[in-house]
Structures are given as structure tokens and as C-alpha cells.
Amino acid sequence: MLPANVCPVVPLTLKLAGADLEFVDIDSETLCIDEQRCSELVKLGKTQGVVFVHTYGTSYNPQTFFKKLKKHASDIRIVDDKCLCIPDFTLPNTVADLTLFSTGYAKYVDLGGGGFGFLQKGFDLSTDQLMYEGTDIEPFYKEAFAKSEKISDLPKGWLDARVSEGEKAGYRQKVEESVEMMKIHKKAINDIYSKMKGDFETLSDDFNQWRYNILVKDKTSVKERLFAAGLFASSHYQPSSVLFVDALFPHAQSLYDRVVNLFNDKYFSQAQAKEVVKLMSC
Numbered sequence: 402m403l404p405a406n407v408c409p410v411v412p413l414t415l416k417l418a419g420a421d422l423e424f425v426d427i428d429s430e431t432l433c434i435d436e437q438r439c440s441e442l443v444k445l446g447k448t449q450g451v452v453f454v455h456t457y458g459t460s461y462n463p464q465t466f467f468k469k470l471k472k473h474a475s476d477i478r479i480v481d482d483k484c485l486c487i488p489d490f491t492l493p494n495t496v497a498d499l500t501l502f503s504t505g506y507a508k509y510v511d512l513g514g515g516g517f518g519f520l521q522k523g524f525d526l527s528t529d530q531l532m533y534e535g536t537d538i539e540p541f542y543k544e545a546f547a548k549s550e551k552i553s554d555l556p557k558g559w560l561d562a563r564v565s566e567g568e569k570a571g572y573r574q575k576v577e578e579s580v581e582m583m584k585i586h587k588k589a590i591n592d593i594y595s596k597m598k599g600d601f602e603t604l605s606d607d608f609n610q611w612r613y614n615i616l617v618k619d620k621t622s623v624k625e626r627l628f629a630a631g632l633f634a635s636s637h638y639q640p641s642s643v644l645f646v647d648a649l650f651p652h653a654q655s656l657y658d659r660v661v662n663l664f665n666d667k668y669f670s671q672a673q674a675k676e677v678v679k680l681m682s683c
Contacts, residue, residue, distance in 0.1 A: 403422060
């Protein structure tokens, strides 16, 4: 089971592993996967696992939900995807079988790649080597989105799972130092954004660590105004479910239709943030 608006790379990775996918809508309050629907599917014996994605890096704690799933089916596998959360090397107090953090491009800490996870005892990591040929998967799924096409056959050699000893060296220190710098940087920019006035809603602070998220009536015009001024914004995540199934997921679609992610990462300055505030407040 996956939330309908999960980043496309997640279902593509699971497909590469030979898994069948079941998409589930998000909850309108938590903005994470609908827990009640997941529980129903688990009770029916319809699934072997769930990927819980912390939308926009929310710190929402799903442990009660995880325990409920394990009670329904003790052998269900739970992946707690915290790839947009603040990287944390503290051993998690969780019943999730795997907890994941990322330091890839555009994550809270952006080291250009890499990540780490915590695996429960009793599991073995595969030693199989994936074939990697340098294929870029992003144009592949973006073209499918643009053409409203379903994905059936995956390209080969796109998933890079290689980790060199050089990349491992000093990794934790780099991450922890970057976390402290990013906390200061993001707070400064978020404080600027918080003074913005206009015809929009702001998501709660818990959703604004990865980026600063607002809900607008016409996101196309908002993004066009920002880009015309030499500024930037994004809109994540388009429901990747459309790449695989025809089912509709109204909450995931509604969020995508309205959300604009304003940058607060290392590529965006306080001066740029002030320009965004001026533009949005006109």
C-alpha cells in the first residue's frame, strides 16, 4: 500500500522489486495515508505491506497506527518513509520494520545523494547488485505524466544503489552539521514568509520544514508570477497513482491542485524570500 501522491520513484522502485501496488488516498487532516482505509485492506488480507510517507516532512507520529496494523496482521511489513523529515540518527522507538531518511537532492539536508535507514532485528539486507547504467528515470515518468500514459515496462539500469567507502567516510558528521545549519537557514526564511499576506492559506508549521507550503486558488498563475520575477516555486506531489491505475483519490488530488511549495533550502536566499513576500502580497 502506498499513498496516492507518493513520489513516483517509490512505486517505480517497488515495481522493480516485483511488487504489486495498492494506492490509498491521503487523510485530509494528517495529509498522510488514510489509516482507516489501510486497516480495512489489512483486515481483508489484501496487502503484505505499507509505505507510510511523512508528507512534506511532517513529524506526525504514526506508531498507534503501526501497532494496529501489526495487531491485524503480525507479518505485515511497514516502511516508515521519513525522507523529507529532518535526518535523525537516534535509534527510533518504532514497530516499523524499516525507517528511512534521505540526503538526496532537494531533501531537508541536500548532500546530492545518499540516505540511511534503521532495520528491525531479524531482517537481512540483500547483497544482490543492481544493474546501473546511468539511465535517468525522471524524464521517463514525466513523459508518462504529460501523455497521461500508464507505466507498464520499466527502463533498465536507472536505480543507483551503489555506495562507495569514500561516500560513507564522514557521512554522519556531514549530515549532522548540515542539519544544524539548515535549521537556522530555514527558520530565517520561514520567518520572512510568515509575514506574507494574500489570498492563500498556509499549512501549519509542522508541514513547513522541508519547504514552506501555501494553498492557493490558482497555482498556475502564482507560479507564473514567481517565475516571471526570476523566482522559483514547485508543486509536489502530483498523484503518481495515475501512472499505474485509473482510480481517483480526491484528497490527494485536491492537495496537488492547490499547493505551492515555496523554497527555503540552501539554494534560496533571504533576499529572494523577501521578493516572494512582496510579490505574493501585491
